[in-house]
Amino acid sequence: MNPVDAREAITLAHFAEWARVVASLARRFGDLDVAEEAAAEAFATAVERWPVDGVPPNPGAWLTTTANRRAIDRIRREHKRLDKHREAMLLTDDTPPEPLGAIDDDRLRLIFTCCHPALAMEARVALTLRLVGGLTVPEIARGFLVQEPAMARRITRAKGKIAAARIxxxxxxxxxxxxRITGVLAVLYLVFNEGYLATGPDTDPVRADLTAEAIRLTRLIRMLLPGDGEVAGLLALMLLTEARRPARVSTAGELVPLGEQDRGLWSEALIDEGHRLVRERLASGVAPGRYQLLAAVNAVHTDARDARDTDWSQVVALYDQLVRLDRSPIVALNRAIAVAELDGPDAALPIIDRLESALQGYHAFHATRAELLRRLGRPGESREAYDRAIALAGNSAEIAYLAHRRDDLD
Amino acid sequence: MQYLVSVIDDKTDSGTEEEMVAIRAFNERLRAGGHWVFAAGLAAPETSTVIDARGEEPVFTDGPFVESKEHMAGLWIIEAPDLDVALELMTAGSKACNRRLEVRPLLFV
Structure with missing residues (x-):
């Protein structure tokens, strides 16, 4: 066996089978800790065995069987006096391979458990990435700029609560x-955004591993819940955003705003897939939710081959719909940005100024004001607004861009 | 599985007649569904006494044992197969008593 081929098979199996193995063990043993550890051991065993013995014909079945044995070993170790009846049950419970539908249900169960509303948001994110995504604790810790032991504790604590409170x-x-689906999507969108607009002074402005993982997990949920409009909407939103990533940060490490991006760098394949999803939702005739509307906004942007061709009236109309669903001041701010493009900065500035009490701690509020004031020929106030935006921004590329814009005022 | 449900309040003796009617109706629902174990309202935290009998002589001090802006004003103990059922039941309980609730698993009974 070529060790390179074996390694590749393990990587593929990890992508395809990790969540399935954890999910089926969690159902059988009713314990996420046992499921996670046994799955990890099964993959570690594969790393040892497959280069020597060859890749088994059905890697998923091999991993599940191996993980099951490891789980039973662990339960035996922990309950040295495991009663004979239960031990016999565990040993003989060689349920025949599950029909596909049931296996999918296992993964859905796992996702809903990890994203349970009784867990803190940061715990949901960490658990989902570990148990469903199969990321290692150091990978998750790096993704969120948290020390490894702290991230490990966060995951252990969440698993402990699931067991003790019987989630x-x-x-x-x-x-x-x-x-509950809305709750799951919120977790995935948070992972995506943390990747897309990473915070922290010494971190890459875009963490593609997080955006890729968020898209992969959203695709999985889309496969499990194909009829849900908001799942399709979130996937489309992520794809249409990710499509622009190659054009988003300049070689000098500055954020490039949408209007100035080199649209030739955008990924056509991702845009096509995102547009297909948006069209599918439009054709359904069902009133769109928040993610579908945001996806539609991004479809309008990615439809324009030149920024000047953007159909801003369509964008404003979509934000009008969104404002009715979501009263958040951030939605109102984004709507005002579109109004500025459609009706001019003098129309948008009063709308934005009304949001000040809600958004004065949000860098994008000041950045937007700065830009409008610049266009209105009020450089002094614009500079002040840039200064406040820079003081509040967390993304290194965005800070570089804002500083550049401010210095251009001179 | 049993859960302790604490009623969170920042005032004492603040229950209204309307709330009491809603709580009684809610308790009937708990009983009918087989979820009822126990429920009670609590007197003000200042009425409590702390006992420490770890030493040779027991020591009594005027309570409460933690000073806080909010306190436990009442409690339920309910029987539920899992947290989702407990949360669904006590969402109605929070509406009935018009207070925030904390749901916490009992270790073992």
Whole structure:
């Protein structure tokens, strides 16, 4: 066996099978800790065995069987006096291979458990990336600029709460499902945004590993819940945003705003896929939710081959719809940015000024004001607004861009 | 599985007649569903006494044992198969008593 081929097979199996192995173990043993550790051991065993013995014909089945044995070993070790009946049950419970639908349900159960609303948001993010995404603790810690032991504690604590408070391992009832799906999507969108607009002075402005993982997990959920409009909407939103990543940071490390990006660098494949999803949702005739509307805004942007061709009236119309669903001042700010393009900065500035009390701690509020004041020929006030935006911004490329814009005022 | 549900309040003796009616109706629902174990309102935290009998002589001090702006004004102990059921039940409980609630698993009974 060529060790390179074996390594590649393990990488592929990790992508394809990790969540499935963890999910089926979690169902069988009712313990996420056992499931995670046994899955990790099974993959470690594959790393040892596959280069020597060859890649098994069905890697997923091999990993599940190996992980099951490891889990039973661990349970035996921990309950040295495991009663004979239960031990026999564990040993003989060689349930025949699950039909596909049931396996998918396992992964959905796992996702809903990791994103349970009784867990803190940061715990949901960490658990989802570890148990569903299969990222290692050091990878997750790096992604969120947290020390490894702190991230490990966060995950351990969340698993402890799931066990102690008996957070159930199941797909929520039809009545709770929409709200719980919204909760799952919020976790994935947070992971994506942390990758897309990474914070921290000494970090890459874009962390592509996080955006890629968020897209991969959203694709998985889309496969499991193909009829859900907001799942499709979030996937489209991520794809249309990710498509612009190659044009988003200049070689000098400065953020390049949408209007100035080299649109030839955008990924056509991702744009096509995103547009297909947006069209599919439009054709459904069902009223769009928040993510679908944001995806539609991004579809308008990526439709324009030149920034000057952007259909701003369409963007404003979409934000008008979004404002009705989401009263957040950030949505109102983004709407005002579109109004500035459609009706001019003098129309947008009063709208933005009304948001000051809600958004004075948000860098994008000051950056937007600075830009409008610059266009209105008020450089003194514009400079002040840039200074406040720079003081509040966390992304290194964005700070570089804002400083450059400010210095251009001279 | 049993859960302790604490009623969080920042005032004492603040329950209204309307709330009491809603709580009684809610308790009936708990009983009918087999979720009822126990419930009670608590007197003001200042009425509590702390005992420390770890030494030779027991020591009594005027409570409460932690001073805080908010306190536990009442409690339920409920029986539920898992946290989702407990949260769904006590969402109605929070509406009934018009207070925030904390749901915490009991270790083992």
């Amino acid at each position: 159930p391992y199941r797909v929520p009832s039809a009545q709770d499902l929409p709200a």
